[in-house]
Amino acid sequence: MIDNLAAQPPGADHRSPAYIPGVPRDTAWRAHWIGPHTPDHGPGPAGFGPPDTRGPFGRYLFRTTFTLDAVPEVIPARITADSRYVVHLNGREAGRGPVRSQPRRLAYDTLDLAPLARAGENTLVVLVTYYGKANSFWQPAAANGALGRDAVLVLEADLGDRLLVTDDTWRVLAPGAWHSAEAEGMDGIPVECLDARLLPSDWKSGAPDSDWQKARIVPALHLGSLARSTPPADPYGPLRPRPIGPLGGDTVTPVRIAVSPPAAVPDDPHPVGHVRTYLSTPDLPDPVATSLPLTLTPGTGRAQHVVVDMGRIVCGFVRFDLTAPSGTQVDLMYRETPHAPGANDPFSAPNTGARYIARGHDDGFEACEVNGFRYLHALVTSDGPVTIDAVAVREHLYPRAGAAYFRSSDPELDALYTAGVRTVALTSHDAFVDCPTREQRAWVGDAVVHQMVQLATSTDWRPAWHYLDLANSPRPDGILPMSVVGEIEQGGGTTIPDWSLHWLHGVHNLYRHGGEHERDRLAELAPTARRILAWYLPFRTDDGVLSDLPEWNLVDWSSVFTTGTSSIVTALWARGLREYAEISTLLRNDGEASWARRHWERARKGYEIFWDERRGTYVDHLLSGVQQPPASQIAGAAAIASGLAPAARHHRIIDRIMDPGRLVTRSWIGGEGGYDAEKIHDEMRGVRRIDWDSEEQVVRAQPFLSYLVHDAAALTGRVPELVGALRRWSRFLHDGYDTFGECWGWGTPAHGWSSTPARDLMTYVLGVTPAEPGFGRARVAPAYGVVERAEGAVPTRDGLLHVAFDSSGVEVDSPVPLTLLLPGGQERSYGSGHTRVPFV
Template sequence: MDIVSKLTDAWWLSARGSDADHVNKHNAARNEVAYFRRSFSLVKPATLVLSISAHSRFRLWINGQAVLSGPCKGDRWRHYYETINVSSYLTAGDNVLAVKVVAYSPYEAQPPGWGGPFSVTSNAAGPCLIASGRCVAEDGEILADLATGKPGDEWLVCLDDAVSWEAYGPTHFMGGMERVAGARLPHHWNLPGSTENGKWHIPIRRWKADGRPYGIIPPFPLMERPIPLLYETSRRFRSEVDVKKGNREQFSFIEGAAEPQPAVIPPHSKRKVVLDAGELMTGYIILPLSGGQGSRVTLLYAESFSKHREGGFPLKGKRDDAKRYDLIGQQDVYLPSGERETYEPFWFRTFRFMQIEVETCDEPLVIDSPEIRETGYPLNVQSSAVSSTAWIRPLWDVSVRTLQRCMHETYEDCPYYEQLQYAMDTRLQILFTYAVSGDTRLALRAIDDYHASLLPEGILQARYPCMESQVIPAFSLHWIFMVEDYYWQTGDPSVAVRYRATIDSVLDWYDRKLGPQGLVHRLGYWEFIDWVEAWDELHGAPTATLTGPSTIHNLLYVYALQSAARLSRLGNRFEVADEYEARAGHVLQALQRLCWSESSGLYREGPECEQYSQHAQIWAVLTGLASGEQGRQLIRRMMDRDDLLQCSYAMSFYLFRAIEKVGLYEETEQMWKPWRDLLELNLTTWPEDPFMQRSDCHGWGALPLYEFTRCLLGVKPGAPGWETIRIEPHCLSLQDMRGQAITPKGMVRVNWFIDDGAIHISGESPEGTPLLVAMPDGSSCCMPQGGAFRLSCPAAGNSETSLDREGNA
């Protein structure tokens, strides 16, 4: 397919003109803002399918209505464009397309936090726009051609001198926060009508969309967006918080009224209000106001109430405790022009609480209740899990929200602090997405992103897309797991074949790190494994890395070799698969010889490191180094000891998998205590880790989505692509569980309960797909055509199982 098929008739427009130097004098961060608009008139109804992109980012309005933001995050080699049907925004008579473009300064040009988000690619081109679309009447007549750069087109641009940026250290990955002088903005520019003379000029035509001859790659290699558009939904803050602190009186939008009312802030006064969205939110803020020339309005965004802590992230307790804690967070500042206007920060913000702080001058300021345009990836949650056990429902609901808030144009580690896509985090978030929606589109995009991050030495970047390159060697291995997960979800081997060279490159990089003991060591970069408190001084890297090989790193390498061997066979590369298995076997032999402690019955952290963790035992089981009864006894010893280094949320998934593999899953109920305890803190999403708790929303914490569907309901693929389905529920101490799990073959419904010493399981699976139901007593039933089922067995004891499928024995 032609990668620029929707924009071949358009040219890139540059905003830089005669007043560019003037703009930069007012813009200390060297980010640049430009406003593009295209007026046109329609004499009869028309349809318009618009394709659009910009450097670095844009937000589009049509006739004053917000439409979308973009372009989808890309990199130097993939600059995406969006295509959307905007016919519903058109009106008879005058219309206007209005595009705000922000060009972030190149990463190297600014200290961290002053430019743009690390996840957004930028260069020195400045604000640029490209768009194409035709307004077509029902009879086929073209009423307006809106392509940029055509001779005689009517696009205009205005360079901004009103917005500057200021870094906020803790979230410097997100770029600077806005400082806006309202009097210098081109107000009402996104509405039909005349523009202010003197500020608007004709933009400069720069590059044709379809590139350059002789194979030269253009500055912005255009490709169509690979994922759905983000949704935007109008929301309101749920309540106001009573905060009686400091020298500012409170004001209110509610004051007992059924609907929020405008607040009037008197002259020469200082007032504030704290608004609670009711849950952690990602969205665009829209703040209408009027009057108040000379005033200052500060918007502060916070995940929770907290306290400053010396040398660390804020100290948190109950997240909505406004009496003992304060609001600490990012701030946008707006200086009203004195006219009727609306302030909208360009980038969406992450918050549960927002404080509006006002200081007026000689005029009163009127502020309307702010609107939130919630945004995120359109995750279609179809699975569900319900139980009479009280903690099941809240853990599920908080997990769904956590996953949703960490999905936008990529998967994200945390929406408040970074909005960066990290490989280890992303692998888990993809599995959780498969469990609740079955959607593979963002997963496939992530797989391709990491492939595109490959460095010349053969290792992947840990987070991508990102303007700052970072390597965490183990994260490249998690990417390999990600590729195999995709195969199991879809049954499509082409993705594994497509990226086999990248998989080989990563594993060859590791092979070059083999030392004289037969183990990989001295990996370099950041040898992170997990946020373990005992490893805090090494920022999550095992202590063993200080003295030699790390058992955990080597086991991860083995697990990746085993995964790559299976993937290699999909492409008929049997010799490569054999080679990978042989490599894995040699490393396992060295680990058994050098890292097994006979006295403790555990694997130590390294040949020269007498430290013990859950992590080493987990990966010993997952790789098969400890298998069968040996693996079962290893996990029992691990669970019986409370002096081992513990897995945080980041590694809990693998802890559950190892316990499940050795047949002890029924003993995992105690492991839900950290999640249940967090509910007492009034969190609405799961935090990053149990002891530092930097972020209140981190995708890897949404583990219940996987465990409840795959293990408590027990719905799993029996073969790649779900060509067979397996239902194997685990009861723990629960008395019942019901719900459904989405699969590529259709919905699987399961309902089980314990009554009078027996377990009763019923449900329905897609017709035509073979089904195996494995009962808790060890019995099983195979249904070659799937369909409805009803089974019972004793809660313990014999293996006699009764089957009733649509009344047939």
């Protein structure tokens, strides 16, 4: 059981359960895939093309027991399931997973069971969820005759004198206590419903009874499978070790609780619909503040409403304890923002929640699904008194590692840094996700901002590289899905092509921060980068720029134009060409580097058609060869960041696109009042109305692609304007919210793609960037004069680089050699260690 150990990767946390001593890393498992007793669908003709049928949503309990004479120091185990598992040893949670992954690249987790084991008999119970239908973070396998059609589990553990494996000695219970209500609107998060009357109160400890059945070994069934039931087996392939560390977080309790008097409420089979029906009742009384424990007396045919305010956006597992008669129904709806009476906007509120039906004794609910929200609305229906004893959320997020920090003499900038870090924390689950509340999807473009914040603020870079591997799942034509692992990737339909170009920028971040140390990973990712760039070639004009691009060329939620001949997408593509050329050079693939540079040079020459000399910037697009008036902030910034704009023009461009007097905020689907249904309808019909002076005004980038605008300002040496622009993010921080929202004035209040201020303060105010790939040398260019004083520590591959500066001098403590920029523009080289430069 302890042979074939793989070496621990550089920079991994030795304390992480992702790396348990003694867990095998070989591909072949001794354990069998096991499942509940569901009907076999059987293979198709000659074992090919079985009908694509699979089981519905279900939660199953798998149980075994084992005896220990004494508890070993370590009980190494590895485990995975389709779709999700939670493992309990002797009634206590030992782990959960796996991380989201494409079915043919399914991950497994490693655990140490020793801390929960005891001498004598031990009971292991695993709750396995099978979603049945794709959702925002899971997609079903391409099943064969047996595997991939229903819940399956595989586990093996080294007990010292013997091996514990999943096989047909295990028992399984299908209690039927859980079901999943359909997710609504744009949400893809399961809405879980639990009838505790159907679930033994001691289910975590797995007390046996007559309902437990013998588990079934589930083999692969197709020609050539030879009925193999141990991994690797189709459709899951070689199971892969967990690529990131464990999730966790604090248990958070409410800051305010209020209750309304009982009222008659029409029933609704959907828990969120039931709460929403109550909240849409005219002339509702305002809830009255109260505290826990709270006793409710809704009465027959009536319901009582409780609203819980967590004080900020939180994300994790909702928990509550209650004392209630059997059959009491508690419906939950999670909201990001306060409910507005009469409002029912599916675009601006998550349609997520849960339902719990009490068994009448030993009651308490802990969600299996991760949800994000600030306000919890509970609607309690019962014939008798109900006491809610406790409410909490156990957060389940990726932990930030190390002692990176930013502090300054400017409290506003310090608050922006903290908010950016918190926003990325809330959107770092088992992958970088857009938001913790509404979708939790792994959008391929959004996550490049999370990645850059992670690199700048945490010493654990594994999530930054996992983002690249997870999203490396191209369609047959080479472009990436707009969101990976879920119903969007499974559907294989329309994508956002430019999201693939942001992923390529993420690969370039790997090149800049990892260099030769990440050579093998870069070599694995480079073919996908090449296919993305080649996808655009058929859309080039004779001038070498891009025109008439299909699918959803989103770019940003701001009102930019990509129709006709597009300067913006051309520039993003050209940036990718330059970055791919640099990566290819490091990989010593000179032919590929030359290919990319040729296409970049051709685009550079053709790009002149977008230049507007009068305004000193580039327009968004041309129609039928004619320049159109709109000239957005993104168009000018992309020209600089891609290198297509001559350096002599950079200051003129920044003057134009960062002039506060010219900037206007516009979006094709929303505005300061929220999502705009009329605008969305117009956008679907191809109707766009310009309601600004497109000759003189400049459309501001939304928070997402502001990262590109800030890159352009920094490349031009205009850090003061960059820092001035950062202050706009302060508008998100009000009324207890401490995260950055999706868009200017609307959207989710915690959206990872808006977190660029945290990166900018580290890279452009402290000024720490790689001077050469792999951080073999750092460049430190502090923003002297922009703030009176600033200090911080920025991660490099070799440790934290500390910077402090004020009007008296600059001080650097670096683990690597560095080039230091001084106030007059002079650059000096220093070795690693401590450097102090006083200003005279």
